Amino acid sequence: MTLRRDFNAISKLRHYLQVLAFTLVVATLQYAFMPDKPYGPPVVYSVLIGTFTWAIIDLGRELMPSAAETGWPQGWQGIALVVAGIVIGYLAGTRLADALCVYYFHFYPAGASLSGADQRTSILITAIAGLVGSYYFYAIHKSAYLEDKMAEARMHASEARLKLLETQLEPHMLFNTLANLRVLIGTxxxxxxxxxxxxxxxxxxxxxxxxxxxxxxxxxxxxxxxxxxxxxxxxxxxxxxxxxxxxxxxxxxxxxxxxxxxxxxxxxxxxxxxxxxxxxxxxxxxxxxxxxxxxxxxxxxxxxxxxxxxxxxxxxxxxxxxxxxxxxxxxxxxxxxxxxxxxxxxxxxxxxxxxxxxxxxx
Missing domain, CATH: 3.30.565.10 (Histidine kinase-like ATPase, C-terminal domain)
Structure with missing residues (x-):
């Protein structure tokens, strides 16, 4: 079953704040493994790459029919959306981060560029973080759907039990009333x-x-x-x-x-x-x-x-x-x-x- 959902700005804002927190964790871990380098650049790169990746995936899936149980596009469309989000997020985020780190924050001199090893590390971190983040949101949507279904099942079970109790009560009331009537008939x-x-x-x-x-x-x-x-x-x-x-x-x-x-x-x-x-x-x-x-x-x-x-x-x-x-x-x-x-x-x-x-x- 597929559906198109109404856009929920509050939900998207909550998702983005979660992404921001995740990018800061990634930047902090990266700095912890490379304490000889400044903390600022990993934060800028991580936040911008994460923002572009989130925008492509989380906003992009609103334009596509999604599975009711997960809120995500099904099959190859969902996979393609995640891959596109990670690739575009990395390219766009890195490009903007390069400009900000050189011309605004002055972390690097003009004309500086990342070494091959740093680029490979950045790509690997982006791929892993993008996949982990996408799976996280996929999982919480599916969990919420299953919880809704369980609540619905509990509600139906409660209704069925109430009806069972009522059907037991009706004959009990009827028999007692008939017994009263029987006594009165004779008197x-x-x-x-x-x-x-x-x-x-x-x-x-x-x-x-x-x-x-x-x-x-x-x-x-x-x-x-x-x-x-x-x-x-x-x-x-x-x-x-x-x-x-x-x-x-x-x-x-x-x-x-x-x-x-x-x-x-x-x-x-x-x-x-x-x-x-x-x-x-x-x-x-x-x-x-x-x-x-x-x-x-x-x-x-x-x-x-x-x-x-x-x-x-x-x-x-x-x-x-x-x-x-x-x-x-x-x-x-x-x-x-x-x-x-x-x-x-x-x-x-x-x-x-x-x-x-x-x-x-x-």
Whole structure:
């Protein structure tokens, strides 16, 4: 695959500064081996030859189709460009350096010229330095391309894992909802019919939504409202809820169904065992951290509170909490956390925290 790139002046300036540093190293090494000669001439020759060589190769390749993985012309064109750059760089750089060393810096008297041995040494140094420099830039371009590909592969792997976790979560949520419906059918058929209607609407909105790995937090809160209304049919006045989402956080991207398992957990283990039921509050806010602002989403309930020992994750136990933690880890690594806290006034608080700065759509 070949491409033509947009000209990047900053990148070219960075390359040229690297070339200048390399030419000074070459001049210093040359002086170290010949300390009886002045340091000035090697610097002038090295800098000018390096500048012309860089200009021919690095600027010249912008005029030629280049390989996507290296940013360099392919085949004989790339080889010819490097050879032309070294030859022209040596001839032009040496000619200009001769004039400057004689007429401007006065390193040599007029009419002086390099000896045969010095010329051969200069040609050898130019050839070696030109090849080494060209390979260096070739290698860093290829390395950058491979790093981009690896980052892309990691992103696709993360997206695939998020989708896998989501597809595991959807049936879990569906089976739990159907179990609630089954109980209601035997005790109150009219409410069961209303719950079935709401469940159909909820599932249609949830399962036919966008299949992207993230969606705006506002959509997540809308799905929570649908789910809580569905549960309110079964629990009646035993369930009340409050959803608090500031306008500034409505577009923050989160994985679909991130909060639903926490709300389901609050109902199942907090409010259901309590005769009078209780209140669920879902609140989004931000918190300043040393590495930048973090999003904080709290799911609080006024239920029976945490047991003395949480059940071991497994079939039917802590599935939702495990899924939430794995999805946060996939997106945010160690920076994404889920904590369960026993509320001082009774009940439980589940707190989801992750950095706002890394919350981007895929």
């Amino acid at each position: 109150d058929p009219a409410r069961a019919q209303e719950m079935l209607d709401r469940m159909i609407a909820y599932l249609r909105a949830t399962l036919t939504a966008s299949r992207s790995t993230q969606h705006p937090l506002a959509h997540e809160f809308e799905r929570l409202r649908d789910y809580l209304e569905l549960m309110a049919v079964r629990m009646g006045p035993r369930l009340t809820y409050t959803l608090d989402l500031p306008d500034a956080l409505r577009e923050v991207p989160v994985p679909p169904l991130l909060l639903q398992p926490l709300v389901e957990n609050a109902i199942r283990h907090g409010l259901d065992p309590q005769v009078e039921g209780g209140l669920i509050t879902v609140r989004a806010s931000t918190r300043a951290e040393p590495d930048g602002p973090h999003l904080v989403i709290e799911v609080n309930d006024t239920g029976v509170g945490l047991p003395d020992e949480l059940p071991t994750p497994g079939p039917g136990q802590s599935f939702g909490l495990t899924q939430v933690r794995e999805r946060l880890a996939t997106l945010h690594g160690a920076a994404g956390t889920l904590d369960l806290i026993a509320a001082s006034a009774g009940g439980t608080s589940a707190s989801v925290v992750f950095p706002l700065k890394s919350s981007t759509h895929p």
